[in-house]
Amino acid sequence: MAPPEYSAALVVADAITWEGAPESTVTLIEHLTEWRQLFLRAVIFRVVVNELARRAAPPRGAVSHHYGRIVALARSVVSG
Numbered sequence: 001m002a003p004p005e006y007s008a009a010l011v012v013a014d015a016i017t018w019e020g021a022p023e024s025t026v027t028l029i030e031h032l033t034e035w036r037q038l039f040l041r042a043v044i045f046r047v048v049v050n051e052l053a054r055r056a057a058p059p060r061g062a063v064s065h066h067y068g069r070i071v072a073l074a075r076s077v078v079s080g
Contacts, residue, residue, distance in 0.1 A: 005032045009042035017046065017070045026077060036077050043074040 008029050015021035029035045047067050 006038050006042065008032065009035065009038040010046070013039065013042040013046055013070060016073065017066060023073050026073065040074050040078050043070055047071065
């Protein structure tokens with residue numbers, strides 16, 4: 001079972017990706033232990049699950065462009 005802090009990381013990643021929240025929203029989870037790792041895992045999970053779901057559905061066009069900003073943020077968070 002995932003730690004409760006992982007849920008917070010998912011909420012932040014979703015808010016940035018889908019709701020247009022500013023990238024500074026990530027500061028809401030910086031107090032959590034291992035927050036960088038949790039955030040990275042949340043972003044990876046969302047990208048993979050959403051892409052798999054998109055590919056299983058009838059063609060709707062590419063939606064991968066939605067992930068550019070959040071993936072770039074995750075990369076910068078992990079690198080330091």
